[in-house]
Amino acid sequence: MSGSQSALREANRGLIIETVHRHGGLTQVELAGATGLSTATVSTIVKELLAAGVVDTRNTTRSGRRAQMVTIARRVGLAVGIHIGVRQLRVALGDATREVLAEQTLPLPHEHRMDTSLDRAALLVTELLERVGSSVDEVVGVGIALPAPVDAATGMISVRGMMSGWDEIHIGHVLSKRLGCPVFVDNDANLGALAESVRGAARFFRDSVFVRASYGTGAGIVLGSQVHVGFAGTAGEIGHVQVDPDGQMCRCGSRGCRDTVVGAAALTGALRETHGTLTLRDIVQGAIDGDPGCARVIAEAGSSIGVVVAGLVIALNPQVVVVGGELAETGEVLVAPLREAIRQRVLPNQIAPLEVVAAELGEGAEVIGALESVFRSTDFVARSADPLVMARDGEADD
Amino acid sequence: MISSRVPLLSLQQITKRFGAVEALVGVDLDVYAHQVVALVGDNGAGKSTLAKVISGVISPDSGLVEMDGVAQTISSPSAAHALGIATVFQDLALCGNLDVTSNIFLGRELTAGAFVDDGQMEQIARRLLRDLTSRIPSVRTSVSELSAGQRQAVAIARTLVGSPRLVVLDEPTAALSVAQTAEVLMYIERLRELGHGVILISHNMNDVRAVSDRIEVLRHGRNNGTFDAATASYESILAAITGATSPQDDRVRRVAAFH
Numbered sequence: 001m002s003g004s005q006s007a008l009r010e011a012n013r014g015l016i017i018e019t020v021h022r023h024g025g026l027t028q029v030e031l032a033g034a035t036g037l038s039t040a041t042v043s044t045i046v047k048e049l050l051a052a053g054v055v056d057t058r059n060t061t062r063s064g065r066r067a068q069m070v071t072i073a074r075r076v077g078l079a080v081g082i083h084i085g086v087r088q089l090r091v092a093l094g095d096a097t098r099e100v101l102a103e104q105t106l107p108l109p110h111e112h113r114m115d116t117s118l119d120r121a122a123l124l125v126t127e128l129l130e131r132v133g134s135s136v137d138e139v140v141g142v143g144i145a146l147p148a149p150v151d152a153a154t155g156m157i158s159v160r161g162m163m164s165g166w167d168e169i170h171i172g173h174v175l176s177k178r179l180g181c182p183v184f185v186d187n188d189a190n191l192g193a194l195a196e197s198v199r200g201a202a203r204f205f206r207d208s209v210f211v212r213a214s215y216g217t218g219a220g221i222v223l224g225s226q227v228h229v230g231f232a233g234t235a236g237e238i239g240h241v242q243v244d245p246d247g248q249m250c251r252c253g254s255r256g257c258r259d260t261v262v263g264a265a266a267l268t269g270a271l272r273e274t275h276g277t278l279t280l281r282d283i284v285q286g287a288i289d290g291d292p293g294c295a296r297v298i299a300e301a302g303s304s305i306g307v308v309v310a311g312l313v314i315a316l317n318p319q320v321v322v323v324g325g326e327l328a329e330t331g332e333v334l335v336a337p338l339r340e341a342i343r344q345r346v347l348p349n350q351i352a353p354l355e356v357v358a359a360e361l362g363e364g365a366e367v368i369g370a371l372e373s374v375f376r377s378t379d380f381v382a383r384s385a386d387p388l389v390m391a392r393d394g395e396a397d398d
Numbered sequence: 399m400i401s402s403r404v405p406l407l408s409l410q411q412i413t414k415r416f417g418a419v420e421a422l423v424g425v426d427l428d429v430y431a432h433q434v435v436a437l438v439g440d441n442g443a444g445k446s447t448l449a450k451v452i453s454g455v456i457s458p459d460s461g462l463v464e465m466d467g468v469a470q471t472i473s474s475p476s477a478a479h480a481l482g483i484a485t486v487f488q489d490l491a492l493c494g495n496l497d498v499t500s501n502i503f504l505g506r507e508l509t510a511g512a513f514v515d516d517g518q519m520e521q522i523a524r525r526l527l528r529d530l531t532s533r534i535p536s537v538r539t540s541v542s543e544l545s546a547g548q549r550q551a552v553a554i555a556r557t558l559v560g561s562p563r564l565v566v567l568d569e570p571t572a573a574l575s576v577a578q579t580a581e582v583l584m585y586i587e588r589l590r591e592l593g594h595g596v597i598l599i600s601h602n603m604n605d606v607r608a609v610s611d612r613i614e615v616l617r618h619g620r621n622n623g624t625f626d627a628a629t630a631s632y633e634s635i636l637a638a639i640t641g642a643t644s645p646q647d648d649r650v651r652r653v654a655a656f657h
């Protein structure tokens with residue numbers, strides 16, 4: 001009997017933590033409503049979690065009444081991760097424990113404009129900060145992931161034409177002026193690679209390659225646990241390896257790039273005759289639901305990407321290839337042919353065969369990488385506003 | 399998930415006059431399942447009138463309405479509801495003093511014997527909101543305490559109660575903050591993923607281009623262009639809205655050359 005009691009309590013605790021996570025911050029009364037638990041149970045569990053340092057509470061008001069706002073406890077300093085994708089914008093707030101405190105996705109239009117998207121990103125950041133009861137003052141830095149190669153020295157897109165209307169723009173300046181904190185810009189595949197190598201499928205390996213199969217294809221390279229971006233940030237741009245000398249022109253200015261063969265336009269085009277107009281997301285969902293046509297184009301994309309990744313594998317000899325991006329949500333539909341294509345082309349190695357696995361962090365990998373890059377690039381403890389909290393942190397570490 | 403070849407809803411040559419005002423003149427509109435069709439146009443272009451025709455609030459003077467290829471008369475909102483058409487109007491029509499669950503089931507309360515089945519309704523309300531991945535903390539809070547974006551979620555969730563096939567949203571992102579807009583746009587994507595047809599009426603080109611499959615422009619109550627949202631530019635859509643271009647342009651030019 002007592003066993004099931006404690007199991008129930010454990011489940012309720014988990015439910016409360018999960019709910020606070022999902023909402024960013026909410027009052028005890030709201031927590032009771034959201035979880036379906038009684039206010040007394042919520043109050044008891046919140047007290048326990050507060051004592052254990054899992055949550056924080058602060059006084060707030062709801063419809064004129066005093067209330068206790070419950071948030072996930074955070075270490076000093078918040079980081080912001082922003083992923084500006086081809087069709088969506090994702091913003092996440094994280095603290096020094098690498099815990100994501102709040103997150104929001106905004107669908108973006110085709111060829112979205114730089115000024116509008118950056119403006120919306122900045123507004124989303126401030127609104128998410130409000131949601132967790134914080135402000136811009138607490139932010140130590142912002143990391144931005146872009147679907148284009150980025151020059152590490154300037155934070156600008158280093159190849160013209162990759163994102164229409166975003167060339168020659170100092171994205172970091174635009175946002176740091178609005179948010180008043182340092183902004184770091186990087187390629188999304190590089191940040192995905194960082195995230196997977198620190199917290200995802202490549203965390204037990206020193207050398208890994210992260211393949212991002214999305215609207216276009218890119219790769220991030222991790223050597224000796226460090227991301228290798230190359231001189232101008234174009235390392236791993238496997239979407240622009242020429243595969244068809246007579247193929248279509250690519251937005252980068254070359255002809256017959258990998259992206260013209262397996263990019264979003266090519267995949268949706270291949271299914272237009274039989275399936276009508278689909279989005280890339282529809283194809284991914286179709287493949288997951290077992291639609292043979294959708295699964296087929298994704299599988300073909302997998303083997304086609306594998307051919308190019310094989311070249312990268314021969315050059316770098318990584319221990320693992322991690323496959324992420326939207327297409328990887330189909331799991332083995334994409335990964336199996338990709339793995340097969342690589343294995344057929346690389347040197348068989350008796351010591352430790354190359355592993356090709358699906359990413360673990362899913363669509364959040366890029367923002368998690370962006371958060372990670374902020375904490376690696378800033379000395380966040382030095383900006384602590386509250387010396388007491390710092391002291392407490394110090395003790396906890398001892 | 400694959401859109402079938404027969405449109406879920408097909409409007410042909412819909413005309414509606416209010417005295418001397420031509421609200422709609424020969425308007426055509428097709429919506430397929432698993433598709434978001436945006437209806438854009440200037441103030442008074444006839445967007446909301448068309449929404450009211452679809453939801454049975456007003457009847458057209460002439461024209462053909464088909465559901466799944468079968469001619470139908472949508473004579474009242476309840477007839478629309480019976481056909482699987484659910485509408486969220488601009489003013490949402492929520493009761494601020496009632497809680498989220500009561501609003502979602504307003505007028506369609508579930509009963510267990512002679513009593514209203516609160517537990518069951520609360521469970522369904524919670525599931526509907528979770529399906530929309532909404533962040534409404536509690537189904538027991540009264541709607542007056544919710545943010546504008548959360549109210550929109552309640553209004554959308556309410557449309558899902560009768561498991562509709564077509565959801566009409568009239569200006570769902572007007573006067574919302576960016577985070578709330580983001581949530582509403584995610585709901586629209588969810589509705590599409592759930593296999594519903596969606597008609598989205600909006601002024602905001604960004605929102606429209608972000609989530610819709612097809613954009614239909616209305617101007618002075620007439621069709622003035624159809625655009626594939628995945629490729630259409632702002633400029634071409636705006637040109638059609640403002641009348642800088644019209645579908646008849648080619649013909650006008652040809653006729654002029656002939657004379």
